[in-house]
Amino acid sequence: MLPTAHRRLAAACAAFAAAGALVLAGLPGSASAQTDPAAASPSSSPAESAAVGKTSPGVLKAMQRDLGLTPAQARARLVNEAEAGADAGALRNALGRSFAGAWVHGATSQKLTVATTDAAEVPAIEARGATAEVVRHSVARLDAAKARLDRAARKTATRDAPVWYVDVRSNAVVVRAVKAAAATSLVSAAGVDPGLVRVEETAERPRPLYDLVGGEAYYMGGGRCSIGFSVTKGAQQGFATAGHCGRAGTATTGYNRVAQGTFQGSVFPGRDMAWVATNSQWTATPYVKGPGGQRVGVGGSTQSPVGASICRSGSTTGWHCGTISQHNTSVTYPEGTISGVTRTTVCAEPGDSGGSYISGSQAQGVTSGGSGNCRSGGTTYHQPINPLLQQFGLTLRTTGGGDPGPGPGEPEPGGTWAAGKVYAAGDSVTYGGTTYRCLQPHQAQPGWEPPSTPALWEAA
Numbered sequence: 001m002l003p004t005a006h007r008r009l010a011a012a013c014a015a016f017a018a019a020g021a022l023v024l025a026g027l028p029g030s031a032s033a034q035t036d037p038a039a040a041s042p043s044s045s046p047a048e049s050a051a052v053g054k055t056s057p058g059v060l061k062a063m064q065r066d067l068g069l070t071p072a073q074a075r076a077r078l079v080n081e082a083e084a085g086a087d088a089g090a091l092r093n094a095l096g097r098s099f100a101g102a103w104v105h106g107a108t109s110q111k112l113t114v115a116t117t118d119a120a121e122v123p124a125i126e127a128r129g130a131t132a133e134v135v136r137h138s139v140a141r142l143d144a145a146k147a148r149l150d151r152a153a154r155k156t157a158t159r160d161a162p163v164w165y166v167d168v169r170s171n172a173v174v175v176r177a178v179k180a181a182a183a184t185s186l187v188s189a190a191g192v193d194p195g196l197v198r199v200e201e202t203a204e205r206p207r208p209l210y211d212l213v214g215g216e217a218y219y220m221g222g223g224r225c226s227i228g229f230s231v232t233k234g235a236q237q238g239f240a241t242a243g244h245c246g247r248a249g250t251a252t253t254g255y256n257r258v259a260q261g262t263f264q265g266s267v268f269p270g271r272d273m274a275w276v277a278t279n280s281q282w283t284a285t286p287y288v289k290g291p292g293g294q295r296v297g298v299g300g301s302t303q304s305p306v307g308a309s310i311c312r313s314g315s316t317t318g319w320h321c322g323t324i325s326q327h328n329t330s331v332t333y334p335e336g337t338i339s340g341v342t343r344t345t346v347c348a349e350p351g352d353s354g355g356s357y358i359s360g361s362q363a364q365g366v367t368s369g370g371s372g373n374c375r376s377g378g379t380t381y382h383q384p385i386n387p388l389l390q391q392f393g394l395t396l397r398t399t400g401g402g403d404p405g406p407g408p409g410e411p412e413p414g415g416t417w418a419a420g421k422v423y424a425a426g427d428s429v430t431y432g433g434t435t436y437r438c439l440q441p442h443q444a445q446p447g448w449e450p451p452s453t454p455a456l457w458e459a460a
Helices: 006-019 046-051 058-065 071-098 121-128 139-153 179-190 385-392
Strands: 100-105 111-116 129-134 165-167 172-179 197-201 217-220 221-228 229-233 236-239 251-254 259-267 272-280 287-289 295-297 310-316 318-333 336-344 355-358 364-373 377-384 430-431 432-438 457-459
Touching: 006 251, 058 071, 058 259, 058 310, 058 318, 071 111, 071 121, 071 310, 071 457, 100 139, 111 121, 111 430, 121 129, 121 139, 139 165, 139 172, 139 179, 172 179, 172 432, 197 229, 229 272, 229 385, 251 272, 272 385, 287 355, 310 364, 318 364, 336 364, 336 457, 364 385
Parallel strands: 111 129, 172 197
Antiparallel strands: 100 111, 165 172, 165 318, 217 221, 217 251, 229 236, 236 272, 251 259, 259 272, 287 295, 310 318, 310 355, 318 336, 336 377, 355 364, 364 377, 430 432, 432 457
16 A cells, blocks of 8 residues: 546547546547557547547556657557447456456557457457457456455455455466465365466565655654546545545545545555545546646546556656556555455556546546556556445545435436446446447447447446
8 A cells, every 4th residue: 555330439428438528429530549650640530639628648658668669659559449348348248257358568558358268259259349258267267266355355464465456368367476375375265176276476464654745745643645537426525545544434635735634434454545635625626636736637547448548647657657466456565455446567666545546537546556666667556536435425526527425326217227336347228219238338428328439338
């Protein structure tokens, strides 16, 4: 912890949606995956410009610096990742129990690979423009094995085997261990088939770092943390942050030491999520602090796929970018194990905790913890934002304008879709007499109705 198509037209809409411009159905142009980075230049098409139109220039510059990209490559990467997320979601729904994960790769994320346990599904995968990989284990089987490890960790010492996750690229549950015997003990206690597990040696020992600040600072007692994302709950304004920063009832002051608010809910360990309700002196804005203090707009909370680019804001180390290594990771801190976090290659240092992770304009999560530093490199973990919003019934403040109020709004007449509700991949809703299935995890917003957002919904 770190406290103190027509496929081309559908793909175009998909890219806009996940990049923060969601109501663009019917706009001419194509945002299909680019193998030529130069093809994503601002003048190439209005569609491709729209796909990154709500992404801060500071995010693009940080991506260029940390991922070794040109300006054209950074823009192309966001377009490709937006489309890949929609395609992967559609294939997850289509393949069902044979789905074994998806990931992007290549300098501009121009390649999407989708794994399946059924060779007969290869043509369907390739028809979406993805590369098919036939593997032994479905992602559901791997997730179930990891869940058994999570349960066993409650009664088994895991300090010497501090990290485990489902690695879709290697089709295994990976346990990273300082001592191999600790990994063996955990796997045995969980009753997991050893054939599903790969043990990796590591010197990594994630730990809490309480003394400095990340993102926009706030203080609680003798410690400091950082604001993740602005949220609302009805008329109440506040912000999301890490659970280890404070317990319910803990008072906070802002970066200027002015009275700010109080922790309303906090979960840690198990998860690492919390929110603070602020007083009337503070206004929730749809921005996070970017490089040089400039504002970076938050367009939504669509979760990016494995391999996608991601950037982090922290006052200790500023803006840094990397890629998403794995979702659904468990990590053991001295205080206990937390599950369901995302592992990334973004560096961080003490004081970056609670701060914002963002892909393009889409909120991803709040900094939990990590190891290493921004001089030699490191690994970090963030608490995904959508489960946090769902846990506390919060609404993410975004640049989209409309605020659906306290948690889920009223369903569309005759339907079940509702703005403000958090949806997971595979969830079903009805809207306008049609049933839709969710492609990518997100919190719904006004203007993100299923017919208008093919990046997020497909007709069932």
